Amino acid sequence: MVNPLMNRKINRGINRVAKFILLFCFLVLAQWGNAQNKINGKKIYETRCLVCHQSDGGGVPNMNPPLDGATNVNGKDIARLVKIIRNGYDERVALDGMYYNNAMAANPDLKEDAIADVLTYIRTSWSNKAGVVTTSQVKAALLKNKAAKK
Numbered sequence: 410m411v412n413p414l415m416n417r418k419i420n421r422g423i424n425r426v427a428k429f430i431l432l433f434c435f436l437v438l439a440q441w442g443n444a445q446n447k448i449n450g451k452k453i454y455e456t457r458c459l460v461c462h463q464s465d466g467g468g469v470p471n472m473n474p475p476l477d478g479a480t481n482v483n484g485k486d487i488a489r490l491v492k493i494i495r496n497g498y499d500e501r502v503a504l505d506g507m508y509y510n511n512a513m514a515a516n517p518d519l520k521e522d523a524i525a526d527v528l529t530y531i532r533t534s535w536s537n538k539a540g541v542v543t544t545s546q547v548k549a550a551l552l553k554n555k556a557a558k559k
């Protein structure tokens with residue numbers, strides 16, 4: 410027989426282990442979720458972006474900018490990136506000091522989660538280490554762009 414005090418101690422121990430296991434499962438699931446996003450993002454990239462930005466993200470000189478190592482791609486302005494994916498891009502402004510004369514087509518049919526996945530892919534592939542973009546970040550960006558009538 411265990412006395413009540415011992416019992417309480419054992420319970421507390423079990424509690425701690427349970428919490429630890431829960432946290433562990435949560436972290437594993439979160440990582441798995443990110444990996445799934447990146448796999449889906451890669452598929453989208455291969456069907457819609459690779460033809461111009463190339464499989465190594467290196468782009469084509471004077472035509473399509475590189476995404477690998479690009480300041481904007483790794484930057485904090487998610488709303489700008491979302492806008493470019495949704496509406497296309499033909500600004501002919503300097504990107505990391507270079508000009509590109511091709512025009513990027515719009516992707517009006519890409520849903521919020523798909524935009525998040527492809528942005529996650531380009532921001533975490535090749536030498537890029539900018540990190541994931543979530544669906545709620547994309548939703549917020551679309552609202553922000555709408556408010557600014559972009």
Ligand code: HEC
Nearest residue numbers: 457458461472473479481498499500501504509511512513
């Ligand atoms: C028809 C070729 C083409 C396709 C397809 C294309 N892009 Fe682009 N992309 C471009 C060009 C050209 C520019 C630069 C346009 C300019 O400078 O006016 C650009 C610009 C960008 C930029 C901005 C880069 C920077 O440094 O600011 C991002 C991000 C981008 N593209 C991502 C994508 C993604 C993701 C896809 C697929 C969903 C995609 N592009 C599909 C040609 C393309």
